[in-house]
Amino acid sequence: MSDIADGETRIVRSTVWSAGAGCHGGCGVNLHVRDGKLEKIEGIADHPYNQGTLCPRALALKDYAYHPNRLTRPLIRTGARGTDTWRPASWDEALSLVESKLSAVKQEFGAESTVFVQGTGRDVGGWLVFLAYNYGSPNWMQALPGNSCYHPRLLAMKVAMGDYVVPDNSQFQQARYESPEWRLPECYVVWGQNPVATCNDGNHGHWIIHCVKRGSKLVVIDPNYTWLASRADIWLPLRPGTDGALALGMLNVIIEEELYDKDFVEKWTVGFEQLKARAAEYPLDRVAEICWLKKDLIAEAARAYARASPAALQWGVPVDMAPEGFSVASAINHLWAITGNVEIPGGMIVARPAFGMTAYPMSQDAIQDMYGDLMDKDQQAKRIGVDEFPLVRHMHWRAQPDSVITQALTGKPYPLKASVIAGTNFVVGAQDPLRWRKAFENLDFNVVVDLFMTPTAMALADVVLPSASFAERDGIRAWWSPLTAQNTAIRFGDCRSDAEICFELSRRLRDDFQFETLPDLYRYYLKDTGQTLEDVREEHWIMPPRDSPAMPYHRHEKGLLRADGKPGFATPSGKIELASSQMQEWGYDPLPVYVEPTYSPVSRPDMAEEYPLILNTGSRTIAFFHSEHRNVPKLRRLNPDPLVEIHPETAANYGIADGDWVWLENHVGKCRMRAKFAYVHPRVVVAQHSWWMPEKVREKDYGAYESNVNMLMPGGLSSKSGFGGAQVKSVLCRIRKADDQAAA
Template sequence: MSDVQRLLQGKIPGAATGIEVKKSICAICDPLTQCGLDLYIQDGRIIKVEGSKENPYSKGTLCSKGASTRQYVYSDDRIQTPLKRVGPRGEGKFEPITWDEALDTIASQLKQIKEQAGPETVGFFAGYAKFFRPFLKRLAHSFGSPNYMTESSSCYQAMSMAQKLVFGRPGGPDIMRADCLLVWSANPFHANPGNGRAIQNAKERGMKLIVVDPRVTPTSALADLHLQLRPGTDGALALAIAHVIIKEKLHDQDFVASYTYGFDEYKEYVQAFTPAKGEELTGVPASKIQEAARMYASVKRAAILPSASSVVHHTNGVQNYRAVFALAGLTGNYDVLGGNLVNPPSFIHTPGLIPTREHDFVQSRPWSDMPPRIGADRFPVWMDIIDEEAQAMHLPEQIRTGSPYPVKALLGFGLNYRMWPDSEGFRKSLEMLDFFVNVDIFMTDTCKYADIVLPACTSVERSELRCYGAGYIVFTQPAIAPRYQSRSDIDIIYDLASRLGLDDPLFQAGLDASIDWILEPSGITAAELKKHPAGMFVPNPIKPQERKYREIDFATLSGKMEFKSKVLEKYEDKSGHAALPVYTPPKYSLEATPELAKDYPFILNTGSRLPMFVHTRTFRLSWTSSLRPNFPSADMNPTDAVRLGIRQDDTIRIITPKDAVSVKANLTGMVQPGVIHMYHGHQAADVNRLFEEDYLDPLSGFPGFKSALCKVEKADERVVL
């Protein structure tokens, strides 16, 4: 083999091979810590990917999903042109149309619906990825609709709500400086690998690690202490930990005396949660509860790493997480270095250590000038606390009932009905819309219900602005031309704004001018960012400061950290939301519904991350799916399997009072006996069908995906499934 052939064989970049390396970021998953991509390009085509070493978060590495970028970009399932539906909804019969025809049709339909029924009857929805969110929110509000919704209606916002109810301003874990990290139901190794690496590194320098998780994970395997609670009992565990901390006087008495509200009632309430009671309610041994309380409360700096969805995917989720975050206040670990430090967000929920005008950009019309958001009547605390968006979990019902006002049209970007509980119900609601547009990279089942489908491109084919917590910022440029006729979601938004004739100077000025406007307070411009395709460190980063509450009041009604929520006090009589972080068992559980539990004896726990999948986005790739053969499957403890005569890869039926799905059994000790865990979103076995539409946390509207009741049967092998 010649030297050049060997270089080509090894895909070595350089003049000899003509292989060029271009920079981008991965947005297959979107934890707001996007990994940097080095794209090896030959003749305009990606032939290999690697992580960019410049990226301060991913530091040259990728996960299995990002490493699959080439298959993702070149998937045969890519939507190639704008499409117009020609068959019945759901059938999947479409006819290619031009971009002009597609966008003109959308603009005229939306204008007509706005005139006839009001702008609020048009919903705007943002699924994955998150880069276009600020622009879609501005589009919705400039159009006049309050109904900008995102997938954060079932991820992140309820966690944020719990923190805001306690502190006003959420604080993130300062892992690098912590002496003890309390990971409360997160598995960053499979969801956010950079955080995983930070934990491994901190552990090597001696940081103590406590992991609360009903499952065994690589994170729990690394822990000094794993509190393996029953799903949905997080609040009881946190209250029992608080009991020990207060009883042993390990709390920060100065902080509690000076900066908190409602401590005496909280102290009174946790009296009942002795370690023995905690063990009874959660299944965690009393001795471990005591040990965890001492470990967390006795070090100088301790941080809590929450999850964006695990704990709040329970019908009691927000109250449970309030009890957890109260521990940070109790021990004075809120807004301190090495604790849960408050860093204001710069762009798309990410603190980039720069000031921006994002809020002014996205809120182009104040809430007060628009009708109430979807979900306003049902989730008033959301409307009080969550400034960004409507609660999309109410969308299926509002489409169906037309109450309090009809929803006529939906402009979806990456909308997937399988995200909702009773996903089949939402699928049917979609059929009732007058007009439905979905923008996606791939032809999904949801797209099949749309009147018009638009092809979006992937991150490597577009430009997007992202900030990083390390004070780093990137404005990517397309590394390859968009495939087929696909376009960036942002281009689609700007083009639509123009065709809708919106009187909006920033939409008229274009993306670069909008970015200049957003970043104006930081002094960074789009032109400057374009000179740094892999990103750059921000000039003059805001220095992290601790205990800012000494100068500025907590952003709560009392101006203090609230053990007892003044917002919830308002609703205590009307809606029954307890002002203290009161523990109630999940809506369907042995404790709450013992009769139901007789027939449905297993706890159904769904949606925990697998390392190779993120929601539905990489099911179709052979590289990622080869890592998980015999999928879709459900995890089951071997002791339960033996009892039911189920072997590895047998087909089982998971049944709830609502519906049933058939999947392969995956026997693993990662789940406790009595618990069935199943991954979500699969076309062949969509576990969200098993949940009722209103199986929601009444405070946040988040679905209780992580604890319901089910039974399991070995499927009749004669039945072809």
């Protein structure tokens, strides 16, 4: 059993993921429970992911789970949307209502007229797609323009390498940094991310700190002088949105100076000459001018990276947010490809789910394996965005969000009628949030699943279903290794986990639904892994054996990456495609290219006269996960006000003192924030995102549009590929001190 007796206190071993810390998860925790109540949360010292450590959000779990404003029962709206008019209902009544509404939509308009909407990479994604496919709708989506969070990077890697790679921080070794197989990266490049504040996409941010402490040379690419930048050997404070030019410029230095790995390029890549020609279009003078960097610094960074072996690179969302995020990701991918930092200890290693267990599909192949027979080709062809974007048609597993919004507003090519919205608060968090709000106001029936009443639920929901924190749920997870279990420690109110909600709705909405219970479904997911559900729960985490295809290293040499068992990569050519045959076939540029941001001092000098500063947003904070956690006092204490970081000299030019309330304004809108002095690039301000005020009046949107930087985001800026391009890192603005200095 997962419970360990300890006097009167029961200890339940579980895994952090989703509601609670809010994050992409992975940390192993002991949940201490007495008399059915959570007493405390502790990191498990020998867990390979977090090695005992925990972040403030996980440590505040008790305050989150027992928050007085938690939703405890399903709510059915009795008045108009936007008003605080609800009546509590039983689960059976609420789910019966959802069932009848969604069945009616399916019958009258087709299942594709219901969209399933998630936010970031929480486990609800796996459950929503399960529900969508059982119901029959191909329209599962992420509430973010251009899917501009990890998807461009994932697809760029998939297209070029046939797999996803992650930096090797020894995370796939039980002994971690002490493992004899692992090597410390000689150079670590952190590209557009503040790993101190975030653990993105299965990568614990502080692993990078551990490597730097052990001696990795650090290169930080960030317009903001973060604490990490202060510890860097080389800091490149580039102009926001110019990452693509920098990557191509670095490729050019490495190729021109012959610092690339000739053997690896020869043996394992195709398209090198084409890439060489393309990179040559980005000489240092040009790149330095584009990026607002000194050319020597760019060359130094390129050399430091290329001369190190092994070298690791961790990248962040600015890559995706660039005008052509897919293209930027491709260029960075080629940096590790031509330097041979692939499948070597301390380099970039292929990441696959432990034991091949998929509960959260990360590719179209996985969807096909899991649910292919649930939906015929004609129905899949109705996925929104497939006609417009070949990359969505051929490679992607979700609807294209910008196309969904347009379709919700126009009703073309077919009407959208209903939605299930879970784990997202997009009327706050989307760019141009009021347009998103209007799009979903157009739908006849919206279900919102959340733990708290949010501006999104208040504005849009007809039914609200109360979800559970990770302490209140069972589950299994393989993102990536080890395979881990989530075990239920407590119950709260009448809340149910996302898994339970989606499972029950699937049972109701599908006539020949084959599973009796959730554990039956977990067993189905585990059927090819050689592991039993009981073992996973008992062991809590299981690292795959060394010879497993999910484990590094050198798998391309051993024939462990391709379906046919031959050496090489899972691409059409079997090699890493520096020039992509598939992209060419689909009508795209096969090579990376730099595209200037839509609203920049370069592309819009006319606009820059009125709005001289570059507005950069979306950076993570340790206290909050996107729009969450403002209502947890212990976390809010860490960051009480919505902050915009500004260089002291820039602030002085505008008569702004540290701590002043200021207005950010541009051609789209404005918001009121509090200035915090920082050594951010003097022509850039960095504003926190997705602020709303849970303490404010519910029927006035909780103040969601007063200090919300998304009110300045143009929206609809998706790239030509359909991937990337939300550009929240690089629009224009001006700043002025607010007349009213009262707190928000």
